[in-house]
Amino acid sequence: MTHAGQALLVVAGAGTGKTRALTRRVAWLITQGVSPYGVLAITFTNKAADELKRRLVELPGGGAVWAGTFHGFGSFLLRRHGDDIGIDPRFTIMDRDDQLSILKAIYKDLDIDKSVLRPRDAIAMISHRKNGGGGRPPLDLTLPGVAFAFDQLFDAYVDRLRGADLLDFDDLLLESVRLLTEREDVAALYGERFVHVLVDEYQDTNLVQRDLLKRLLGPGQKITVVGDPDQSIYRWRGAVVRNILDFGEDFEGAEQVLLERNYRSTANILGAAEAVIERNHERHAKRLYTEREAGRPVLVIRCRNSEDEGRAVATQVQAWVREGRRLDEIAIFYRVNALSRGIELALNEHTIPYVVVAGTEFFQRREVKDALSYARLITNPRDEAAFSRIVNVPRRGVGAASLQRLRAYAIREELALTEAAPHAEKAGVSKRARGGLQRFLDLLTRVRAMPRAPVAPILEALLEGSGYRASLEDSGDDLDRSRLENVDELVAYAREFDAKEAEGDLQAFLERAALVSDQDGYVGGTGRVSLMSVHAAKGLEFPCVLIAGAEMGYFPHARSLGEDAGEEEERRLFYVAMTRAQDALAVSHAVRRQTYMGEEHRAPSPYLGDIPEERLERRDLATWSGHRSLFDAPEPSYAPPPQDDADVVRDTGLGLEVGERVLHPYFGPGRLEAVGGGGGDARVTVDFDDHGVKQLLLRHARLEKLS
DNA sequence: GGAAAGACATTTTTT
DNA sequence: ATGTCTTTCC
Numbered sequence: 001m002t003h004a005g006q007a008l009l010v011v012a013g014a015g016t017g018k019t020r021a022l023t024r025r026v027a028w029l030i031t032q033g034v035s036p037y038g039v040l041a042i043t044f045t046n047k048a049a050d051e052l053k054r055r056l057v058e059l060p061g062g063g064a065v066w067a068g069t070f071h072g073f074g075s076f077l078l079r080r081h082g083d084d085i086g087i088d089p090r091f092t093i094m095d096r097d098d099q100l101s102i103l104k105a106i107y108k109d110l111d112i113d114k115s116v117l118r119p120r121d122a123i124a125m126i127s128h129r130k131n132g133g134g135g136r137p138p139l140d141l142t143l144p145g146v147a148f149a150f151d152q153l154f155d156a157y158v159d160r161l162r163g164a165d166l167l168d169f170d171d172l173l174l175e176s177v178r179l180l181t182e183r184e185d186v187a188a189l190y191g192e193r194f195v196h197v198l199v200d201e202y203q204d205t206n207l208v209q210r211d212l213l214k215r216l217l218g219p220g221q222k223i224t225v226v227g228d229p230d231q232s233i234y235r236w237r238g239a240v241v242r243n244i245l246d247f248g249e250d251f252e253g254a255e256q257v258l259l260e261r262n263y264r265s266t267a268n269i270l271g272a273a274e275a276v277i278e279r280n281h282e283r284h285a286k287r288l289y290t291e292r293e294a295g296r297p298v299l300v301i302r303c304r305n306s307e308d309e310g311r312a313v314a315t316q317v318q319a320w321v322r323e324g325r326r327l328d329e330i331a332i333f334y335r336v337n338a339l340s341r342g343i344e345l346a347l348n349e350h351t352i353p354y355v356v357v358a359g360t361e362f363f364q365r366r367e368v369k370d371a372l373s374y375a376r377l378i379t380n381p382r383d384e385a386a387f388s389r390i391v392n393v394p395r396r397g398v399g400a401a402s403l404q405r406l407r408a409y410a411i412r413e414e415l416a417l418t419e420a421a422p423h424a425e426k427a428g429v430s431k432r433a434r435g436g437l438q439r440f441l442d443l444l445t446r447v448r449a450m451p452r453a454p455v456a457p458i459l460e461a462l463l464e465g466s467g468y469r470a471s472l473e474d475s476g477d478d479l480d481r482s483r484l485e486n487v488d489e490l491v492a493y494a495r496e497f498d499a500k501e502a503e504g505d506l507q508a509f510l511e512r513a514a515l516v517s518d519q520d521g522y523v524g525g526t527g528r529v530s531l532m533s534v535h536a537a538k539g540l541e542f543p544c545v546l547i548a549g550a551e552m553g554y555f556p557h558a559r560s561l562g563e564d565a566g567e568e569e570e571r572r573l574f575y576v577a578m579t580r581a582q583d584a585l586a587v588s589h590a591v592r593r594q595t596y597m598g599e600e601h602r603a604p605s606p607y608l609g610d611i612p613e614e615r616l617e618r619r620d621l622a623t624w625s626g627h628r629s630l631f632d633a634p635e636p637s638y639a640p641p642p643q644d645d646a647d648v649v650r651d652t653g654l655g656l657e658v659g660e661r662v663l664h665p666y667f668g669p670g671r672l673e674a675v676g677g678g679g680g681d682a683r684v685t686v687d688f689d690d691h692g693v694k695q696l697l698l699r700h701a702r703l704e705k706l707s
Numbered sequence: 708g709g710a711a712a713g714a715c716a717t718t719t720t721t722t
Numbered sequence: 723a724t725g726t727c728t729t730t731c732c
Contacts, residue, residue: 044722045722069722070722071722072722095721095722096721169721169722170722172722233720234720234721234722235720236719236720236721237720237721237722335719335720336718336719336720337718337719337720338717338718338719341723361721392708395708395709397708397709398708399708399709400708401708402708430708432708433708514722515722516722533719533720533721534720535719535720535721536720536721554719557719557720558719559718559719559720560719573720595718596716596717596718596723596724597717
């Protein structure tokens, strides 16, 4: 880890300490006298970046290292220099929802039939085109009318984004490349500043990200990339394995280091995983080894149907617990999120506390996005996606028809939608709608006069002034009640942001909200079993892992069949799942599975057949009925059954117990009344001294014990 | 313009 | 089985 050449590729197999290698290299550079200010570290997730920074603060000047994701870096560049290439630095970062809403409006404008090309497919194709064709091949453009519709959509989409100062995820990278290409002075500025560039998870970069690095790198600079081609699992998002395989050609004179010692898994687990991945061709020749003991064989559980599989999963969790495992040492992975439901049901039945990583991400919730859309219109007055989303939420009498009239007028006059709004009369909008529109615009004007920091008061002003909060409060709907709580949590989150980020203003807050990921959501030490997709499991490790749904159709996924590159990636996905396990690995599959279309026959995943039999232990719960007895007498549960009684003492996994005094960053002191339900939506009920009883998402309520 | 009821497809992974 | 889109009626 003490290499000093120009370009270095560290091929680090699963469990060889990849991320640790990167952190140590940065630390080493700094101790060698490299200015931390001259170090750029690009990680795959914000969480990884935070962790890196946390470890570096101990070093002198370590805080000056620029660490973040590719998208974060792109945003950083464009906020500073976007002006130079015609991008308003107040731009908003769009997510999928926003893309969808813009596209749907365009469908209407151009009168394109949604059945010709589904909007979600159009999004995938737009991204594919923007990424220069990297990664997954395009959808079928040869069908009648599709190519034509797509060209129209694409042009209109790009246009609308420009006109509204909106950038999608791809734009953050693409425009950064354009910036560094067109503006030599800017390229030189960062070329001189970043003496050392380090990139983690290089196997999951796309062509644009590679170009960005190439543009950034000049003669005096050094680059280190760390990755493992066998763990490249984001092809559908444009990642190209060839980036890491061809690193030596992209960056001349690159040297290579191979990390092959696995410190994580037992010999049986590693051997089984290696047997699976060896069948791939697109890979870097390497052979992992471990000095750990053989350990137990990989357990393969064959189940009759999906319900039985759920029970088998719960039973296996209990078996591990009996062996002395804590619940948070156990993880359950699946290929598709839809599989979590059956497992959750079974875990609930067996009263096993669990947490789902991902699912509906907090920042994607409707009410949270609504609130954020108000805020977006403060920083970017032209944000069309935000405007359309909330101009009539709560109801202001500005319905679909009014909005469409306004859009038509905006397009005709070549204005941003929001610039057209004050001229609603000319657009032919009804008097009633104009009144609502005016109140909406007045609110925005009023709040825009506020300072951009702290953030929480701005959010409050918007939520109050718009009547959004009131509309949730007045509704008798239970759903709205829980929405209100989520909105309150967003404000609480903003409070915390204000307290922690000295430099943080509304724009920084919105940026964080736009760029956080599901993978940022995993927190250890919850005292619960973790459930997640294999993609979400990337980079994590657990003593005990169970992979559910190891069947043809999931591993490999049915949609990948027929594409060679796709099938290799499916194999890698299974490999990633297997190599998360430290001590125990179990794999379950069902012979019949209930899907939304009915019951289907399922063959086991072909990858299981690649594992040498001596590394396997097979348990067949599908063939003879004798095994049914396994399920007849449920195991005595070790966790108290869920009860409505608020006085039951339950551990929240945060070291808090019902009845204790707690402190919330926003709501202040209160008494913990109950811990509700299980799963990713586990909620705590707290009676706050100043705010009354509230239910909060355990995941986000940053409660502290008050003594 | 808006609420309610009915139709419909929905399932890969997500920065 | 769920959530989203469309239709229908006020």
